[in-house]
Amino acid sequence: MSFAEIDWGALFQAAYVSAAFAIGVLAVAGFAVVASLKSQDRRQSGQGGVLALNAVTAVSVVIIGAAIVLGIYIMTNK
Amino acid sequence: MTIAAILNFVGAFISLSVAATVASGIVNADVITPTVVFGGLVGAIAWNLGTWWFGLPSSSSHALIGGVIGSTLVAAGTSAIEGEGILSKVIVPAILSPILAGLIAALGVFLVYRIIRRFVEHRAEREFRWAQVGSSSMVALAHGTNDAQKTMGVICLALIANGSLAGGDGFDVPTWVVVSCATAIALGTYCGGWRIIKTLGTKVVEVRPPQGFGSETVAASVILASSHVGFPLSTTQVVSGAVAGSGVGRPGAVVNWLVARNIVVGWLFTLPAAAAVAAVVYGVIDLFGGGEAGVIVVSVAMVIAAALLWRANRAKPIEPEETVSANPAFGPAAQPELVAA
Numbered sequence: 001m002s003f004a005e006i007d008w009g010a011l012f013q014a015a016y017v018s019a020a021f022a023i024g025v026l027a028v029a030g031f032a033v034v035a036s037l038k039s040q041d042r043r044q045s046g047q048g049g050v051l052a053l054n055a056v057t058a059v060s061v062v063i064i065g066a067a068i069v070l071g072i073y074i075m076t077n078k
Numbered sequence: 079m080t081i082a083a084i085l086n087f088v089g090a091f092i093s094l095s096v097a098a099t100v101a102s103g104i105v106n107a108d109v110i111t112p113t114v115v116f117g118g119l120v121g122a123i124a125w126n127l128g129t130w131w132f133g134l135p136s137s138s139s140h141a142l143i144g145g146v147i148g149s150t151l152v153a154a155g156t157s158a159i160e161g162e163g164i165l166s167k168v169i170v171p172a173i174l175s176p177i178l179a180g181l182i183a184a185l186g187v188f189l190v191y192r193i194i195r196r197f198v199e200h201r202a203e204r205e206f207r208w209a210q211v212g213s214s215s216m217v218a219l220a221h222g223t224n225d226a227q228k229t230m231g232v233i234c235l236a237l238i239a240n241g242s243l244a245g246g247d248g249f250d251v252p253t254w255v256v257v258s259c260a261t262a263i264a265l266g267t268y269c270g271g272w273r274i275i276k277t278l279g280t281k282v283v284e285v286r287p288p289q290g291f292g293s294e295t296v297a298a299s300v301i302l303a304s305s306h307v308g309f310p311l312s313t314t315q316v317v318s319g320a321v322a323g324s325g326v327g328r329p330g331a332v333v334n335w336l337v338a339r340n341i342v343v344g345w346l347f348t349l350p351a352a353a354a355v356a357a358v359v360y361g362v363i364d365l366f367g368g369g370e371a372g373v374i375v376v377s378v379a380m381v382i383a384a385a386l387l388w389r390a391n392r393a394k395p396i397e398p399e400e401t402v403s404a405n406p407a408f409g410p411a412a413q414p415e416l417v418a419a
Contacts, residue, residue, distance in 0.1 A: 005162040006170055010307040015174075017306075018299040019182050025295050026186040030193030033205040037197050068216065075093050075223070075306050 021071065025064050032060035081211075082218040083268035089222020090260030095308035096224055097251050100231020103163035104143055107238045109154040113363055113373065115236040117149030118142070120376055121356025125348060127387055134344045137312030139228050141352040143168055146232065148353030149360040171309040172345075176319025179300045183320040187292035187327030194288065206287035213294035218267070220301035221313045226259040228310050233259070285321060289328050293320035315345060 039053035101107065122138065122145035129136035143164075150158050194202040233255050237243035243252070285293070297313070297320040304311045318341055325333035359376055366372030 006166045007307075010309070011171065011174065014171075014300070014303040014307050014309065015178055018178070018296070018303040021303070022182050022296040022299040023186050023189065025299075026190050026292055027193065029206075029209055029291065029295075030190045033202055033209070034193055034197065036205055037194075037201055064212075071302060072092060075302065 021067065025067060028060045028063050032057045032064075035060065079268055081215055083264040085215050085218035086222035086226070086267045087260045087264035089219040089224075090226035090230075090256060090263060092219075092223045093305050094227060094230070094251050094256075096227035096305055096310045097230035097234060098249070099163070099167050099308045099310055100143070100228050101234040101238065101249065101251075103167050104160055105146055105150045105235075106154070106158045106160060107235055109158045110150065110235055110239040111153065112236050112239050113368060114149045114153045114360065115146070115232060115239060116373055116376075117152075117356045117360035117363060118145035118147075119232065120359045120380055121145030121148055121352045121354075123380060124355045124359075124383070125352040127384060129344060129348075131387055131391070134341065136344045136348045137172075137314045139225060139310050139312045139314075140168070140172060140345070140348045142228050142232060143310065144349035144352030145356035146235070147349070148356035151353070152357045152360045152364075167309055168349075171304060171311055172315065175300060175304065175309075175311050176315040176345075179296050179316045179319035180323030180326070182300070183293050183296040183323030184327040186296055187289050187324045188329075189327075190288050190292055191327070191329055203287040206291045209291045210287055210294065213291045213298065216298035217294045217301075217313075217317065220298040220305070221267075222260065222263055224301050224305045224311055225313055226256075226263040227305070229259045229262065230255050231310070284331065285324065286328065286331075289321075289324035289331070292327065293317070293324040296320040296323070312345075 035053045035056035039050050039057065042048070042053065043050050119142075122141040125136070125141040125145075126138050147159060147164070230251050234243060234249065234251055237252070237255075238249075243249060294317075297317045300316050300320075301311055301313055318338070322333055322338050325331045362376055363372030366375060
C-alpha cells in the first residue's frame with residue numbers, strides 16, 4: 001500500500017472537471033440573475049433593452065441546461 | 079422530498095463505476111461469505127442510526143465500507159483486505175473531496191456575490207431561490223448516482239459470495255439489483271425527515287439562497303465527476319464541505335467552525351467505528367456457530383433498536399421550519415466561539 005498506487009490521474013480529472021463545471025454554472029447563473037433583475041428595472045422605468053436582457057437570461061438558462069444534459073450523457077455513455 | 083426521491087431513483091441508473099469499485103476493489107470477493115456481508119451491513123446500519131439520531135451528518139458510504147472491512151478482517155484476516163484499493167479509492171478521495179468542494183464553493187460563491195453586488199441582496203436572493211430548485215435536484219440526482227451504487231456493490235459482494243454472480247473486474251450488476259437499490263434509496267430519501275438538514279442548514283453556517291445554490295451546484299458537480307471515475311465518495315462529506323466553503327465565500331458570513339469540527343471528528347470515527355461494530359456482530363454470529371441462529375439474534379436486536387429509535391424520533395420530531403436559521407444565532411456577539419470567515 002503506497003501513494004504510488006493512487007490513481008492521481010482520475011483524482012485530478014474529477015477535480016478539474018467538477019471545478020470547471022461548478023464555477024462555470026455559478027458564473028452563468030449569476031449573469032442570468034443580473035440580466036433578469038436589470039430587465040425588471042428597465043421595464044419599470046420604461047427604458048429599452050428589456051428584450052435583449054431577457055434573451056441573455058434565457059440563453060444562460062439554456063447553457064446551464066445543456067451543460068447538465070451533456071454531463072449526464074457523458075456519464076451514461078462511458 | 080418527492081422530487082428528491084424521484085431524482086435519487088433516476089440517478090441510480092446513470093453509472094455503475096462505483097458499484098464495481100465496492101464489489102471488487104475493497105475486499106477480496108473470493109473469501110467473502112454472506113455472513114461477512116451481513117455483519118458489515120449491520121455495523122453500518124448501527125453507526126448510521128446512532129449518528130442520525132444525534133443529527134451528525136456522518137457518511138453512510140464510509141460506514142458501509144468500514145462495516146465490510148471490519149467483518150472481513152475478523153472472518154478472513156488482513157490478507158483479504160485490498161489495502162491499495164481502500165487507500166486509492168476510499169481514503170484519499172474521502173480526505174480530498176470535502177476540501178475540494180469547500181474550495182470550489184468558496185470561490186464560486188464569492189464570484190456569484192461579486193456578480194450580483196450591485197443589486198440589493200434580497201432581490202437577487204429571490205431569483206436564486208428559484209435556481210435552488212434546480213441545484214438541489216442535481217444534488218438528489220448525484221446522491222442517487224453515487225450512493226445507490228455502494229449498496230449495489232455490497233449486494234453484488236453477497237451474490238459473488240453465494241456463487242450467484244461471477245466475480246472479477248468485468249462483472250455485470252444484475253438489473254434487479256439496480257432497480258432494488260434505486261427504489262430503496264428513493265424511499266429512504268422520501269422518509270428521511272429533517273434531522274440532518276437542520277444541522278447543515280442552520281448550525282454550520284447561515285445559508286442564504288445564493289450560497290445554497292452555490293454549495294449545491296458544487297456538491298453535485300464533485301459527486302457526479304467522482305462517480306464517473308468510480309470513487310465511492312461520501313455525499314454527506316462533500317455537501318458539508320461545500321456548505322462550509324459557501325460560508326467562507328459569502329462576504330460577511332460567519333462559519334461555525336465548532337460544529338464543522340464536530341462533523342469532521344464524526345467522519346474520522348465513521349470507518350473504524352463501523353468496522354468495530356461489524357467485527358463484534360460477526361463475532362456474535364460466530365458465537366452462535368456462524369449459522370442462521372446468530373443472524374436471527376442480531377437481526378432481532380437491530381429491529382428492536384431501530385423501533386426504539388423510531389419511537390423516540392416520533393416523540394421528539396424535527397419540523398421543516400427548524401431547518402431554517404434564525405439569524406441572531408450566527409454572529410460573534412451571540413456565540414463568542416464563532417470565527418468570522
